[in-house]
Amino acid sequence: MNLACTLCSSKTPSLSFFHSLLTSYTGSQNSKLALDIFRQLLETNVNPVDLTFSLLLKACASSLSSYAYASFSAGIEGSQVHSQLVKRGINQFVYVNTALLDFYMKLGCTTDARKLFENMPCRDVVSWNALICGYSQNGYHFDALDLFVQMLRDGFRPNQTTIVSLVPSCGLRELILQGSSIHGLGIKAGLGWDPQVKNAITSMYAKCDDLKASELLFEEMSEKNIVSWNTMIGAYGQNGFSDKAMFFFKKMLEESLQPSPVTMISLLSANAVPEIVHCYIIKCGFNSYVSVITSLICLYAKKGCTDMAELLYKTSPVKNLISLTAIMSSYSEKGDIKLVIEYFMQIQQLDMKPDAVAMISVLCGIIDPAHFVIGRAFHGYGLQSGLIVDCLVVNGLISMYSRFDEIEDALSLFLEMNEKPLITWNSLISGFVQAGKPSHAMELFRRMKMYGQKPDGITIASLLSGCCQLGYLRIGEVLHNYVVRNNVKVEDFTGTALIDMYTKCGRLEYAERVFKSINDPCLATWNSIISGYSLHGIEHQAFICYSELLEHGLKPDRITFLGVLSACTHGGLVLEGTEHFLIMTKEYDLMPDLQHCASMVGLLGRAGLFKEALEFINNMEIEPDSAVWGALLSACCIHQQVKLGECLAKKLFFLNNKNGGFYVLMSNLYAIVGRWDDVARVRYMMIESGGDGCSGVSVIQVASVEDINNNVLLDE
CATH class of the missing domain: 1.25.40.10 (Tetratricopeptide repeat domain)
Incomplete structure (x- = not known):
C-alpha cells in the first residue's frame, strides 16, 4: 500500500498515526518517504511535537548508508527541517538537537553540525558522542581527538559509545600512541571489559599493524561474539595474513557460531580464494546482500578473474560504482583500454558520477603510445568534472605523462597545484626516474627538502632506482644512511630498492647485509637478491635463495624465474635452465x-x-x-x-x-x-x-662531496 492510500484510509489522522508511519519508514533507504509523511502531517494541520522531529530525523538519518555521500538536495532538506525546529521552538530539546546534529554529520555537513553544537543551550554526553562520531566517520580524525579532549575538560565522563566512536580515528600508525592512551583511559573508567569497546580497540590495534596486541585482547575476552571473530578475521585479512584469517574463520565455525555478511566481507578482504568464499556465501544465503556481492566482484576482479566478476555483476540486481570500477581496474591491468572505456561509459549511462578511483583506473590502463590521446582526453574530462582538484587524479596524470616521456606536462601539472602533498612529490620524482631523467629527480628531491617535506620509503625507493641508472653509488649510500638514521622501515620496496642499487653498483656484499637485516622478506625482495647473485655470476647462491624462497611458502613469479634463468645462463647450466623453464610454464602456469x-x-x-x-x-x-x-x-x-x-x-x-x-x-x-x-x-x-x-658512460660514477651537497640534502 502506498503513502497516499495509507493516508486516505484514515479520515482524521492523529499525531500518533503519523508517528507510527515515521517509525515504519526508519531504515527504508529513502529519506524522501519520511519527509513526504512530514509534509502530509503539516497539510492536515496536525501540530508536530518534539517526538515528531526526533522520529523524522531518525528516519532520514537511517536512510543514509554512509557518511559524506548524501545528495545536495538532502542537505537542503536538512536545513528546512532545522528551520521548522527553530520556528516551533523545539530546538530547546537536547535530544532533538542531537538527532539533527547526527543527520548533518551523515550528510557530511560538518560545519553546520559544529555550528549547531556550539549554539545548543545545553549538551549531554550523547551530543558529544554524535559530534565525535561524525568527525571520525567523515575522516576528521584530529578534530575528533581534539573534541574528545575538550569534552573531558568540560567535565563530561565518557561512556562506551564515546570510546567506540573515537577509537576508529586512531587506526593510523602515527596515532597509535593516542589510541593506546584512550585504551588506558577506557580501562580506568571501568569500560575495559565492555565487548563493544574491546572489539573497537582490537580493530584499532590491527589497523596500526600491532597484531600481537589485537590477538592478546581477543584471547582475554571471556565471551566472544560474532563481532569479535569478525574483527580478528578482518584484522589478519587487512594485514595480508589470509591463511591466518581463514584459520580464525574455521575456528569460529568450530565454536558453533554462524557467520554473518560482515564475516564474508572480512574473508574477501583477506584476499582469500574467491571460489571458496563464493560457495560459503551461497550456502549461508548471503548472495542477496549487495555489500557481500560487491566485495566478491572486487575480489574476482583483483585476482584477474574478470569474466567471473562481469558475470556476477550482470546477474546482480543492483549496479553500483564500486563494482564497475573494480571490473574497469581489472581490464586496465590487462591493458584492454577498449573495455575500460566501455565500462567508463556505462558509469555515465547509469547516471553515476565517476570518482577519483574510476579516473585512476582509466589512466593506469593507458600504457600503449597509441592510446596517449585518450589520456589527454581524460585530462580534459578531469578539468570539466572538477576531479582534477583531487590529489589522486593529479598523481595519476603525472604518472601517465611521465610514462610517455611528456615530462614537461607532468611538471606543469605539479606546479599548478596550490598544496603539494608528499604523494605528489613522490609521483613526480618517480616519473622523472621512469622517464630516464634521474638527475632531474635528484634536483626535485633537493627542492622537496627545501619546502620542508620529509621523504618516506617510497621517495627513497624512487631515488635509489635513479642511483641505479646513474651509477651514483655514493648518493645511494647517503640515502641508505638516511634510512638508518630516521628509522625508515627497511621492508618490502625500500629494502628491495637498496638491494637492487647495491648489486647494480657492484657492492654485492652490501646488498647481502641489507637482505639479512630484513626479518620477513617479501617476494620482490627475494627476486632482487636472486637477480643480484645472477648478475654477479654466483649461480649457486642464486639457487640457494630460490630454494629458501620456496621453503618460506612464497610462490615464485615471472621475475623470480627471470633471475633463475639468468643464473643458469651465466653458469652454462643448460639442463637446470630447461628444467626451471618447464617448471615455470607447467607447474606455475606462468606465460613466458x-x-x-x-x-x-x-x-x-x-x-x-x-x-x-x-x-x-x-x-x-x-x-x-x-x-x-x-x-x-x-x-x-x-x-x-x-x-x-x-x-x-x-x-x-x-x-x-x-x-x-x-x-x-x-x-x-x-x-x-x-x-x-x-x-x-x-x-x-x-x-x-x-x-x-x-x-x-662508466658503469659506476662515484659522486663527489659537492655533488652530494648540491643534489641530496639529507641533513636529518
Missing part, C-alpha cells in the same frame, strides 16, 4: 615473456646448441624481438658462427636498423675471425644509421 625467451635462447646458444635454440625460437608463442635474436647473435660471437651471425644481423637490421648493439656484435664477430674489411664496413654502416657505437 620475451625476456624469458631471450634468456633461454642465450643459454642454448652459449652452449653451442644452435639447432635447439632455433627450434625454441620457432616454437615461441609470441613474436621474437631484437633481444631474442640478439641473444643468439651474441652466442655466434662466442662460437665463431659467421654465416648464422650474418643471417641474424640481416634480420636485426630489418627489425631496427638504428640499434647499434647488433652492429657491435657483428663487428666483434668479424674481428674474431680476422675479417677486418668487414669490420670497417659494419662500422661505416653503424655511423650511417646514426650511431657510432663508441660513446658511453
Whole structure:
C-alpha cells in the first residue's frame, strides 16, 4: 500500500498515526518517504511535537548508508527541517538537537553540525558522542581527538559509545600512541571489559599493524561474539595474513557460531580464494546482500578473474560504482583500454558520477603510445568534472605523462597545484626516474627538502632506482644512511630498492647485509637478491635463495624465474635452465615473456646448441624481438658462427636498423675471425644509421662531496 492510500484510509489522522508511519519508514533507504509523511502531517494541520522531529530525523538519518555521500538536495532538506525546529521552538530539546546534529554529520555537513553544537543551550554526553562520531566517520580524525579532549575538560565522563566512536580515528600508525592512551583511559573508567569497546580497540590495534596486541585482547575476552571473530578475521585479512584469517574463520565455525555478511566481507578482504568464499556465501544465503556481492566482484576482479566478476555483476540486481570500477581496474591491468572505456561509459549511462578511483583506473590502463590521446582526453574530462582538484587524479596524470616521456606536462601539472602533498612529490620524482631523467629527480628531491617535506620509503625507493641508472653509488649510500638514521622501515620496496642499487653498483656484499637485516622478506625482495647473485655470476647462491624462497611458502613469479634463468645462463647450466623453464610454464602456469625467451635462447646458444635454440625460437608463442635474436647473435660471437651471425644481423637490421648493439656484435664477430674489411664496413654502416657505437658512460660514477651537497640534502 502506498503513502497516499495509507493516508486516505484514515479520515482524521492523529499525531500518533503519523508517528507510527515515521517509525515504519526508519531504515527504508529513502529519506524522501519520511519527509513526504512530514509534509502530509503539516497539510492536515496536525501540530508536530518534539517526538515528531526526533522520529523524522531518525528516519532520514537511517536512510543514509554512509557518511559524506548524501545528495545536495538532502542537505537542503536538512536545513528546512532545522528551520521548522527553530520556528516551533523545539530546538530547546537536547535530544532533538542531537538527532539533527547526527543527520548533518551523515550528510557530511560538518560545519553546520559544529555550528549547531556550539549554539545548543545545553549538551549531554550523547551530543558529544554524535559530534565525535561524525568527525571520525567523515575522516576528521584530529578534530575528533581534539573534541574528545575538550569534552573531558568540560567535565563530561565518557561512556562506551564515546570510546567506540573515537577509537576508529586512531587506526593510523602515527596515532597509535593516542589510541593506546584512550585504551588506558577506557580501562580506568571501568569500560575495559565492555565487548563493544574491546572489539573497537582490537580493530584499532590491527589497523596500526600491532597484531600481537589485537590477538592478546581477543584471547582475554571471556565471551566472544560474532563481532569479535569478525574483527580478528578482518584484522589478519587487512594485514595480508589470509591463511591466518581463514584459520580464525574455521575456528569460529568450530565454536558453533554462524557467520554473518560482515564475516564474508572480512574473508574477501583477506584476499582469500574467491571460489571458496563464493560457495560459503551461497550456502549461508548471503548472495542477496549487495555489500557481500560487491566485495566478491572486487575480489574476482583483483585476482584477474574478470569474466567471473562481469558475470556476477550482470546477474546482480543492483549496479553500483564500486563494482564497475573494480571490473574497469581489472581490464586496465590487462591493458584492454577498449573495455575500460566501455565500462567508463556505462558509469555515465547509469547516471553515476565517476570518482577519483574510476579516473585512476582509466589512466593506469593507458600504457600503449597509441592510446596517449585518450589520456589527454581524460585530462580534459578531469578539468570539466572538477576531479582534477583531487590529489589522486593529479598523481595519476603525472604518472601517465611521465610514462610517455611528456615530462614537461607532468611538471606543469605539479606546479599548478596550490598544496603539494608528499604523494605528489613522490609521483613526480618517480616519473622523472621512469622517464630516464634521474638527475632531474635528484634536483626535485633537493627542492622537496627545501619546502620542508620529509621523504618516506617510497621517495627513497624512487631515488635509489635513479642511483641505479646513474651509477651514483655514493648518493645511494647517503640515502641508505638516511634510512638508518630516521628509522625508515627497511621492508618490502625500500629494502628491495637498496638491494637492487647495491648489486647494480657492484657492492654485492652490501646488498647481502641489507637482505639479512630484513626479518620477513617479501617476494620482490627475494627476486632482487636472486637477480643480484645472477648478475654477479654466483649461480649457486642464486639457487640457494630460490630454494629458501620456496621453503618460506612464497610462490615464485615471472621475475623470480627471470633471475633463475639468468643464473643458469651465466653458469652454462643448460639442463637446470630447461628444467626451471618447464617448471615455470607447467607447474606455475606462468606465460613466458620475451625476456624469458631471450634468456633461454642465450643459454642454448652459449652452449653451442644452435639447432635447439632455433627450434625454441620457432616454437615461441609470441613474436621474437631484437633481444631474442640478439641473444643468439651474441652466442655466434662466442662460437665463431659467421654465416648464422650474418643471417641474424640481416634480420636485426630489418627489425631496427638504428640499434647499434647488433652492429657491435657483428663487428666483434668479424674481428674474431680476422675479417677486418668487414669490420670497417659494419662500422661505416653503424655511423650511417646514426650511431657510432663508441660513446658511453662508466658503469659506476662515484659522486663527489659537492655533488652530494648540491643534489641530496639529507641533513636529518
